[in-house]
Amino acid sequence: MTNFVLPQIFDHETNQANLIIKSTSSFNALTELKNGYCDLALISASSQPVLSADISVKKIFDDEIISVSKKPLESEVTSLIVSKSKIDVYKILEKNNPLFSHLPYTAVESTQDALSNININKNSATFISARFLKYFEKDYNYHYTGVKNGFYALYKSNNFHTDEILKLIEMIKSSTK
Numbered sequence: 001m002t003n004f005v006l007p008q009i010f011d012h013e014t015n016q017a018n019l020i021i022k023s024t025s026s027f028n029a030l031t032e033l034k035n036g037y038c039d040l041a042l043i044s045a046s047s048q049p050v051l052s053a054d055i056s057v058k059k060i061f062d063d064e065i066i067s068v069s070k071k072p073l074e075s076e077v078t079s080l081i082v083s084k085s086k087i088d089v090y091k092i093l094e095k096n097n098p099l100f101s102h103l104p105y106t107a108v109e110s111t112q113d114a115l116s117n118i119n120i121n122k123n124s125a126t127f128i129s130a131r132f133l134k135y136f137e138k139d140y141n142y143h144y145t146g147v148k149n150g151f152y153a154l155y156k157s158n159n160f161h162t163d164e165i166l167k168l169i170e171m172i173k174s175s176t177k
Helices: 006-010 026-036 086-098 112-121 131-135 162-175
Strands: 041-045 055-069 079-083 106-110 124-129 141-156
Touching: 006 162, 026 041, 026 141, 041 086, 055 112, 055 131, 055 162, 079 086, 079 112, 086 106, 086 124, 086 141, 106 112, 112 124, 124 131, 124 141, 131 141, 141 162
Parallel strands: 079 106, 079 124
Antiparallel strands: 041 141, 055 124, 055 141
């Protein structure tokens, strides 16, 4: 979302003086939120995260996860490069989908890392949200998996920026419909 959704939102906004956007894995974003290094974390997960009482969770959207690769998945992909937040997607597909059951995988920190790797390792595939396919469809082969994933906004409930955070979450939800 940090590469596609947020830039579109803030192209239209003029009051951005105190906004710093950092793209990282869902796991790192959650850690940074817990440690007070950020005010808002956007993560993907197969189920709503259960967190401490001081962290609020708002669902942004659900979406199907698709595989993308430089070569045809059915015939030429020999491995998967999977972000840590999508390992559970791989585990589901490994058990239920013959296209994925035989493929070994390598875990990387983030979807961005996975995409960078499949650009180098042309016989590999990774997983992304179908909602973001429009940014990739001309450069990649893709395959619908049938596996759903949720995208969530997390923030500390006692944050003095809560009103601004809630406005930002609503902007994100509106722009991802």
